[in-house]
Amino acid sequence: MATINVHVSDELLIELQQQARAAGKTVDEMAEEALRKGLEERQWEDLLAYGHETGIVSGYTEEDVPEIVKNRRKINAQRR
Numbered sequence: 001m002a003t004i005n006v007h008v009s010d011e012l013l014i015e016l017q018q019q020a021r022a023a024g025k026t027v028d029e030m031a032e033e034a035l036r037k038g039l040e041e042r043q044w045e046d047l048l049a050y051g052h053e054t055g056i057v058s059g060y061t062e063e064d065v066p067e068i069v070k071n072r073r074k075i076n077a078q079r080r
Contacts, residue, residue: 006031 008016013027020030060068 016027016030016034020027023030025033055062
């Protein structure tokens with residue numbers, strides 16, 4: 001496992017220490033968990049933004065989605 005140094009405010013460190021104590025974890029474990037969740041959230045945000053942009057470019061509206069899904073499922077079922 002790699003080691004890094006991260007600078008955080010005193011207030012954030014205190015909160016991290018309190019959360020770690022309450023969860024029965026080390027500060028390192030809590031920090032790793034928070035970083036992992038933050039990165040996962042960023043990936044979801046990127047995916048949603050991509051989907052939004054793709055939707056705009058396609059010209060489809062939100063109301064079109066159920067019919068598109070229904071048609072795609074029908075095509076997939078015919079291929080089986």
